[in-house]
Amino acid sequence: MALAGFAAALAEPALAQAPAATPPKPTAGDTAFVLFSAYLVLLMVIPGLALFYGGLVRAKNMLSVLTQVFVIVAVVSIIYVIYGYSLSFTSGGGLNAFVGGFSKAFLMGVDATKNVPTFSNGVVIPEYAFILFQMTFACITPALIVGAFAERVKFSALLLFTVLWVTFIYFPMAHMVWYWAGPDAIADAVKAVAAAGSDAAAKAAAEAKLAEVKADAGLLFSWGALDFAGGTVVHINAGIAGLVGCLVIGKRIGYGKELMPPHSLVMTLIGGALLWVGWFGFNAGSNLEANGTAAMAAINTYVATGAATLSWLFVEWAAKGKPSLLGAVSGAIAGLVAVTPAAGFAGPMGAIVLGLVSGGVCFIFCSTVKNAFGYDDTLDVFGIHCVGGIIGALATGVLVNTALGGAGIPDYESKPGELVAGAYEFGTAMWAQTKGVLFTIVWSGIGSFIIFKIVDVIIGLRVTADREREGLDLAEHGERAYNL
Secondary structure, eight states: OHHHHHHHHHHOHHHHSOOOOOOOOOOHHHHHHHHHHHHHHHHIIIIIIHHHHHHHSOGGGHHHHHHHHHHHHHHHHHHIIIIIHHHHHSOOGGGTTTOOOSTTGGGTTOOTTOEEEOSSTTOEEEHHHHHHHHHHHHHHHHHHHGGGGTTSBOHHHHHHHHHHHIIIIIHHHHHHHHOOOOHHHHHHHHHHHHHHTTOHHHHHHHHHHHHHHHHSSOHHHHHTOOOSSOIIIIIIHHHHHHHHHHHHHOOOTTBTTBOOOOSOHHHHHHHHHHHHHHHHHHHHGGGOSSSHHHHHHHHHHHHHHHHHHHHHHHHHHHHHSSOOHHHHHHHHHHHHHHHTTTTTTSOHHHHHHHHHHHHHHHHHIIIIIHHHHTOOOTTOHIIIIIHHHHHHHHHHHHHTOGGGTOOOEEESSSSTTSOEEEOOOHHHHHHHHHHHHHHHHHHHHHHHHHHHHHHHHHTOSBOOHHHHHHOHHHHHHSOOSOOO
């Protein structure tokens, strides 16, 4: 058959021309996987995060936290499809290292036939599915910040802050970390260089094109910083903003003098459990394909969380004499945060070690460090999300090593057309991760401070002392969470 085909090609040169490559099409499995993952991430926010935070505040502020988280989801989802997606995942021209442009504002040019690449050559998913998935990330990140200054912020100020923060902090961070040309663009450019052969002019042009394709990426991505599901974009970003917010707004009335225990740890457990379940969509879904890497991310999410739960629990038990439910749930969240950037890069044994480290360290930051500095981070957004995110981001640079069971540094150039593990160098990997962490801290810290100050001038960030004592449920919303 092969000889017959070769003879026919010689006889009819026109028929010997290679047919045009057929564009890849999404598979039903990958599409369903990404869509379902998006639904799980929404479950994380509402009701998961809302109940987790709501149970931790006093009863007079329960409804206010539920309202804040719920409405943030509504606001950000509309902003995202108007311009957030475009700023995050399109080329920004001269500012492309930092932010995208407006070529897809109002989802211009997007329809049910459009696809976007994943992380494997020749694999795509519907663009609408990708937009929906990324939209849930944009919604949960500002909602995380709420916990740092709960029980004392104006609802109107929070809404304005959210709009400004996602616009000037979150969308650029998402672009800088996750925007790139895609695996097929890199493979095609590499193949063109090889095809140029000894033709110097053609090779120079092909190499210039390859450089252009590789340069079409966000700043942190071009540095080689690895963030599988949002260690920098979501957790460090939100955690630093939360710390800045609680410092700018100030402590709650009576903080350090009055007991302010959680009003319902039952609600907190329910919310925490929903977060753990939803996090499988957050981490495994970030692979954008239903394959072995997604399965690895899922099992890493499971075991890192279990390890961090036990770590926090036993460290607290040793320090305070009793193991608490709040400690166990807090440890679980710390593990989920820490494994987020490493989920698709570390191996399961590395994920367990990461969970053990993050649970203990985050406990220390939420107790000893917080008490030493005296800042009123109401629900420990900084101590869990920022510190856990930093631990996870830095650990990713170690755990990605194949010698430690990791997946290896992604390499799309050495074998164009397939994803392989590239050469691992500890110093290079750790420097890329360190730069990514430091940049995120500075970007979010300075940017958030400016936005908080702008909102304070325009609206005022904090409710009056009388309204704070009354509770934000009645003072801000005219309702109670409970009518007993």
